[in-house]
Amino acid sequence: MFERVDRVKERRRERLERIRTQSRDSYTPYVDDWKDPIEETPNPFSYSPRENEMMDQPPSHEKWGVQILASVLLIGAAYVLFQTTLIPASWKSSAREVMTRDFNFSGVADWYEARFGPIPTMLPSIPANPPAVPATSTTKDAAAVWKLPSSWKVVKSYDPESANVILHTGMNDQITIGEAGWVAFVGEKPDYGTTVIVRLTKGREIWLGNLDSIGVTKDEVLTPGQVIGTARVMDQTSRHLYVGAKVNEQFVNPLEVIPFE
Numbered sequence: 001m002f003e004r005v006d007r008v009k010e011r012r013r014e015r016l017e018r019i020r021t022q023s024r025d026s027y028t029p030y031v032d033d034w035k036d037p038i039e040e041t042p043n044p045f046s047y048s049p050r051e052n053e054m055m056d057q058p059p060s061h062e063k064w065g066v067q068i069l070a071s072v073l074l075i076g077a078a079y080v081l082f083q084t085t086l087i088p089a090s091w092k093s094s095a096r097e098v099m100t101r102d103f104n105f106s107g108v109a110d111w112y113e114a115r116f117g118p119i120p121t122m123l124p125s126i127p128a129n130p131p132a133v134p135a136t137s138t139t140k141d142a143a144a145v146w147k148l149p150s151s152w153k154v155v156k157s158y159d160p161e162s163a164n165v166i167l168h169t170g171m172n173d174q175i176t177i178g179e180a181g182w183v184a185f186v187g188e189k190p191d192y193g194t195t196v197i198v199r200l201t202k203g204r205e206i207w208l209g210n211l212d213s214i215g216v217t218k219d220e221v222l223t224p225g226q227v228i229g230t231a232r233v234m235d236q237t238s239r240h241l242y243v244g245a246k247v248n249e250q251f252v253n254p255l256e257v258i259p260f261e
Contacts, residue, residue, distance in 0.1 A: 107221075107223070110179075110180040110181075110201060113201045114182040114200055115184075146177075146179055146258065147178070147258060147260060148167070148260045148261065149260075152169050152173070152241075153167065153168040154167060154255075158254070160251070163244050164192065164207065164209065164244040164254070165242075165243050165253070165254055166210075166243075167243055168241075169231050169238075169240070170238065170239065171233070173230075174227050174228075175228040175229055175230065175241060176225055177198060177226050177228055178224055179200060179201075179224050180200075180222060181198040181201075182219070182220075182221055183196060183199075183217065183219060183220045183221075184205070186217065186218045191209075192207060192209025192210065192242050192244065193242065194209065194212075194214070195207055195209040195242075196211065196214060198228070203247060203249075204245065204247055205245065205246040206244070206245055206258070207242075207243065207244030207246070207254075209241070209242035210231055210232045210240055210242040211229045211230065211231060212233065213229045213230045215228060215229050216229070245257040
């Protein structure tokens with residue numbers, strides 16, 4: 001019996017020895033590929049920043065859920081603030097007025113046109129029956145929408161060299177603007193003195209010089225009827241206002257742009 005066991009052990013030892021000593025070419029294909037693969041297999045535990053970022057980003061439906069939740073919380077907070085008595089009533093009324101006030105589209109359009117020029121449009125509006133356009137036009141055809149007070153008098157007519165007219169405004173009259181505009185300049189100008197330049201629509205500018213006091217600032221948007229200032233006193237009996245006008249960057253007679261009442 002022991003001899004049989006010894007023979008089995010001997011055969012097993014010889015088989016193991018043959019396996020160790022046989023050449024590399026004798027391996028089966030799958031064993032050879034396992035010991036020396038031709039292509040490198042990717043490391044399943046390798047780190048990729050891009051993949052990590054994609055994993056950190058929540059799904060799109062979760063983003064929508066977070067945004068909807070934030071909106072609901074914001075609306076709820078606003079409702080609670082309006083219902084509580086801890087906030088003064090004046091603050092609540094001011095906030096309510098701001099949220100319900102109509103937007104001044106026409107005022108913004110006038111300001112944009114006065115500062116940057118005509119508002120661009122995608123397509124021109126072409127009427128079905130366009131009116132006939134005269135062959136020639138004068139500056140008076142594009143007159144402003146307001147007029148100078150009839151009580152003012154012309155002291156000096158329009159002079160192309162100085163590009164202004166001098167008006168007697170009386171001692172108590174203030175200078176007001178008659179249409180929406182934008183203050184493009186406040187300071188000193190030759191032949192005008194202390195001057196305020198207001199840019200209007202349709203490529204027009206009004207120069208108001210020889211001012212004694214100024215009630216506007218540069219870049220301020222003006223509304224019709226707003227006070228510009230007062231003219232300087234001359235001879236203790238009257239105030240003289242220097243008025244100039246530009247249309248499409250060219251000086252013109254201001255009385256053709258803003259006539260008297």
